[in-house]
Amino acid sequence: MSSLFSLLLPKTFISFRCHSVTRLRSSVAARTMSSQSSQRVFQLRQDPLTGNSEWIIIEDNDQPGTSTDGLLATTSYLDMLNDSRRNRAYRLAIEKTITEPCHVLDIGAGTGLLSMMAVRAMRGEEEESGDSKGMVTACESYLPMVKLMRKVLHKNGMTKNINLINKRSDELKVGSDIASRADVLVSEILDSELLGEGLIPSLQHAHDMLLVDNPKTVPYRATTYCQLVESRFLCNMNDLRNSEAKTSDGVRLVPPGLESLFGIKSQQYSMHVDAIEKDIKLLSEPVKIFEFDFWKRPESNGELDVHIEAITAGSVHAIISWWVLQLDSEGTIFYSTAPRWIDSNFEIGVRDWCDHWKQCVWFTPGAGVSISKGEKVHLHAAHTCTNILYNLKKTQSLTHETTHSPLSTGDLHLTLPPERVAIYGDSIYRQSLFEATRKALQGKSYPQCLVIDDSLLLPLMALHISNRSRVLSLSPGLQENAARYFEAIADSNDFSKDRFEYFREGKANLAKAYPSKIDLLIGEPYYSGLENGLPWQNLRFWKDRTLLDSVLSEDAVVMPYKGVLRGCAMYLPDLWKSRCCLGNVEGFDHALVNTTLGGCGDLPSGKDSPCLPFFIGQCGETKKLSKEFTVMEFDFSKRITGPCSGEVQIEFIKPGVCHGIALWMDWVMDEENSTVISTGPDEKYWKQGVKLLGKPVTVRVKGPSSSIGIQASLDLSSNSELIITHTIS
Known part of the structure; x- marks a missing residue:
């Protein structure tokens, strides 16, 4: 099943050649061509500063000018490979499941980590090298990742027993692409909602066409859970009608009677809910919803009705959901994306912050559903091939339903992201x-x-x-x-x-x-x-x-009259750990992927980590170490006439370890600077940019200390990207 994505730095790249949605930060379109000598991808590159698009060619070779460095730098692959808890759980489950030579199918192979684990498991722990009768078929549809995986396999001496195929799994055919059906399936085609990367269609096709009867699988099963919560932070992201009713400007984006015209999409939104734990009131115990067995063919659709009893009174503003992976058939190896307030004794290892999997939020309509302690509400859950949907009702009446428009507006429903709804309110x-x-x-x-x-x-x-x-x-x-x-x-x-x-x-x-x-x-x-x-x-x-x-x-x-690029030095240990350069990952050398995947830390001379967009408030543990400073100013009262540049020496106000610089825009609305709208870290509904340093720097307020200088340049007249560099002395 084709997945959609786009890369947003410095351009937006669009292609149909990937199994993974959440690893590549957005969505999109492309064309492929093949010849006897190479496979090529025509990938759409979009410049966000102009809205203009152009097609570029990615060749299936390493000729000059065809490097894929930068295409993968803004993806979540690096964060995923830095998730030691995930890596260890997969390794233990693969070693436990694959106990003899066999045919293993790896769907959405990425850098080939799971494929290499499977080969090693078949070789046996005591066998240092030599031939194995087993074989791994690894399919990966995104060409830049295929090129990177080839290098990783070569570096680790794993090319002989891994057949890497640049196709989607539903394009594979037994007898041409692979000699026979596979005995074991290993895969990690999961997003924060679980189903969004095409898990169900991929499993259906695999069981129908690619796997033996009763195959072994890693993972073995996935179970989704949900919990009812009250949260003003979350309510603001959905209930614009009541938010703007409290304003005095006289403008109504959601006039009474026209609520159906405007809102957010009916879907689950991935979010780090731990970051807003203080604003969350739990209204129910966790409830088990759907169970998906990897070892058998899943159904395309499913429904479930459950009555949930309130453990305290409140308004249900949202439903928070997560999933738990059971990786082995015996039920001894687990991985969970549950929020930290859920008992996690079953998890392997110390739980670290990670960005590739989050929790999900489903917003209830309007101002939510009011419930009393001990009252039961009816939850109807349904899943399609790619989504899990909820509908929450009080058994007495649907008091939360919005009024339908009395006007004929056709099928118009203007949708905005929840954060934008909160900003407008x-x-x-x-x-x-x-x-x-x-x-x-x-x-x-x-x-x-x-x-x-x-x-x-x-x-x-x-x-x-x-x-x-x-x-x-x-x-x-x-x-x-x-x-x-x-x-x-x-x-x-x-x-x-x-x-x-x-x-x-x-x-x-x-x-x-x-x-x-x-x-x-x-x-x-x-x-x-x-x-x-x-x-x-x-x-x-x-x-x-x-x-x-x-x-x-x-x-x-x-x-606005002026735009100001602002910054602040930050303590960001969790974000740093998730983006730091790789070395040994469960016994396999991944150092060569660091530059391509946008790592920070031990990069080669001349290489630098990218600026990436994050909600700073959702990046785990954070702390401001410096005063906020201005990097560059842009005068909108005049036309663009040439490049802009800026330089600043950071003044630290707190001791600690500096991992990076948070960057954002302040919009000065008038010439007198009387109205300034900031999008900085203190504004929790805005995303900031993060530039991680080459290495963490220990800073002091008193006495000798390292000094950090920031230089920036941008030439909008030539559509160049923003270049941020730093010096440490």
């Missing part, structure tokens, strides 16, 4: 935008306002503040859906539909249609689709503003 954020917009509109009689990003708040605020204003919106990500949405909520927000226009012709034709007529060019900035990117990718606003310079009137106001 934040009264401080809204007040800042409102005041900045009001100030920008002062003195303008019949202002023409142009919103060049995907903001939903700013068009409504401009229309609300000045009843003579007219708003044009480009909505590059939301496009026609934004137009339909604003038309549907016009009456509820007291503006006539002719005062808002979605400009369908694109930026190139805007200058012809509105030469020197725009009085206010604005953005939050926010671009739909860049939520998982790096904060400075929203500098696309400046890029677009430059392209549209000719549409601005002489006294036009640009808002």
